[in-house]
Amino acid sequence: MEAAVFEQTHPPTGKIQYKDSTYEIVSKVAYLIGVPFRIFENEHESPQMAVYQKLAQDKNARIIRNLCIVRTDIERNFKKINDKMRMDLKSIISLPEYVSASAINELTADGINFIKKSSTMLSGHIVEINRIISDRINNCKHLFPLWLDWQYVRDLFIMPNGLSEKDTKDAAVVYYESLSFYPYQMYINWIPQDEGNILYNDKKFVTLLYQWHNDEFTEYSKVSDAGSYVKGNIYDYIADSEQVVVVVDCENSDPYKLSATLRRLNREYLDKIKTIILFDDVHTASAWSILEKFTSIPVEHITIERIKQNKSLVDIRLTARACQEHYENKIDSFIIVSSDSDYWGLISSLPRARFLVMIEREKCGPDMKAALTDSGIFYCYLDDFYSGDSEELKMNALFREMRIYMEQAVKLNVNAMLDDALRVTRITMPYSERKQFYDKYIKTLQLVINEAGDVSLAIKVK
Template identity: 55%
Template sequence: MVVFPLSFPYNKLKRRINAKGGQWLVKEEQLIAEVLYGEETADRSRYALYENGTYMVISKFAYLIGVPFHIFENEHEPPKMEWYEALEKDKNARIIRNLCMLRTAFERNYRNIYQAMRYDLKGIASMPEYIPRECIDQLSADGLSIYRANAQPIQYIIDINSHIANRINNCKNLFPIWLNWSYIRQLFIMPGGTTEKGAKGAAADYYAHKEIYPYQVYMNWSAPSNVGNILYNDKKFVRLLYEHHEDYFTDMSKVTDAGLIAKNGIYDFLERSSRTAVVVDCENADPYKLYATLNNLDQAALLGKISKIILYDDVHTTTAWKILEKFTQIPIEHNLIERIKENKSLVDIRLTTGTCREFFQNDTDSFILASSDSDYWGLISAMPEAHFLVLVESDKCGPDIKRAMIDAGITYCYMDDFCTGNSDEIRIQSVLNEVRKSLDEAVHFNIQELFQEAIRRTRAELSTGEQAQFYDRYLRPMRLNVDKEGNVEVLLGPL
């Protein structure tokens, strides 16, 4: 990520590059950090393993596993209040959270609860100092009662474990598809927790290593104590979770977001502009990365300055560009550029002329150009009166154009650095649209017509009433069966 703050010392950066032999021998962000903060401080930050991690996954998990409300209220703690408020509206999430909070309460206060039940004949609703009454009431309101007559604490723990195991899959859709759900699910399942022996064994392990459990909330976790808070951020949590299963999480873009330097550089650029347009070369930009960039910036800052997004598209690009407007509040102008010659795209020339028209006719003084094509350096260098910020992809932008932008004091920014983990909806919708389109083209029939043709061929004499019952019993309940290889067959008959 190379986004320069308002008063960035460009000459100092150039000297730094020249001191390293004129080459990008280290990552650009390391050079920026050395210029801004000094080499020693920047060198330490380079090894910050979990730097710029996101908080979506750990916030959702923390809510479900029963991390106390005051942790979410504390702005200095990782779990975020916005996710607490969102999940509070989900009945399935509330049930799991309240069950997990009760389980932790029983584990922490087992001896006190046991004595109160045995010697004082108290029920679970009459000892709020040990068992949170609000959890019991909320579960009852959501249709789940956990009361048992003459039950001991261990029996309550077994019942709670059974409820969690039976209901945790109801929360699967709360987590993104790129995360292995089976790894998450296992954290909620107490080993052997539906038997007295297993529940006591898990409790003994919890007591012996309570300090390694985040916020001392029970979960099925047995990591070494030296890893610290596993709910520090998504980057740390997902990495350790996969390692716990002898697996490796590879796509760190899902759990890493651009840092404050990068985002503040973009905000500074917008603040200095009077009117900004985003111009997109759809042949040389990724729609999912562009959406992730926009999605992870302050929407108020974008809507206050960006007048529109102008897409210059070609017939051979991804169809995802067609649905981008459904995922942003910024107005979108979609230009599909027809080709005169099949082997020659006109996107670059149309984008160039369109940008000039925006500048001279529509009083747009600043442009965010989304493209990794170095040909647009001609446009940028020919319009010194306009302000440019360039969004590029790291593997498509060469060192020469980066040096040219550095020398000219042009801000550029890697779209790859913005978190893609919270931007799945556009990918999912794009794929679903194409699947629906292909299904419409491949499969289209009228079952009533097929039914009448079958009667004619078999010469089966069915009365009107018999046909109606046959249709309702055997044809209306038809369904699709998909095997492991993806082969599809139509099943007829009663469910």
């Protein structure tokens, strides 16, 4: 694993200063590698107490944490512990001044014992800890999002050649010589160098993690959130409004980014939004149809058919409905979600209405942004909000479409299949025998997926 010096870039704004980052990933890594509880208690440190409390209830996470604590304690105090074991015939359990007694007790309570009778040397204990960590670390994979390369995270916990007593000693030498570079002085598998606090925030940690693997992380919206300036302007806008309606051009917006944006705003202000009106073309993302499940705001979903296949009517219908809301329902404030410059006509035609515009950075041209700025209309980027909150919507949208596909593609009745097989083979089965056959072979049918993605059913025969 190679570490490298690098320049962080994020077009088009240039160098990243790790601003407005989230702390979810670093908090989970900090918990698992055994960062002390007092660090989570300190509000000035990055690891978050809420994450600690959540993971402490997860047995798999708790086991990895305590194994890492014990391993670090041994590495940090190797000579002192080894001398006590050799000269005073002490057991590692009887040395709480060097090895965390609470970590060992919790491991015992969770059914984990790394002390083997055959391990008479201290390095043998490390080998056993390494083996258990290697066997169990994948049980913590579910704690991390799909977009984060799990193998990169996993590598942090795997001591190189950690099942060899000689190589564990080499790892201990590297650790001890560079102790101050390790995060909160806890052991991880990396090439130690002065990177400052690598668990400073998610943006810094994930960027470094990928660099250590000669890779580049670019999806910064997954590890950052809009700053206080952006959110403050949105809150001020809503607070100064009588009634707010959100109108969404689904053709020119991303349902996942909008969902993430709404979920990162304070509920107190969201309650002032009367409704979200989605103006949806038949050809846009199907996720719009389930957006309401992921927001507390009422959603009206208007699907607009095309008269001509090459001409959408979304912009006309959105404009007409916004005028209706303003004049008939006395809506004074609108949040327009679209990167289309066509809506400047709507904004300029309702001089007494107030507008805030949410756009996507790559979809909105400079002319539209200049016009909004010159008119004193605040706009913000959906891209700047933490997109990790949209993962649930993405998964639900995927599952929904996959179920529809499977219902259309797979129409198999296993009872009819068995009836046909019995008829063709001219086998007669009494009811009891047929039921046993059904339970043993039909209910245990397995899906087999080949490398090309083709699916077939296989009968499990022991």
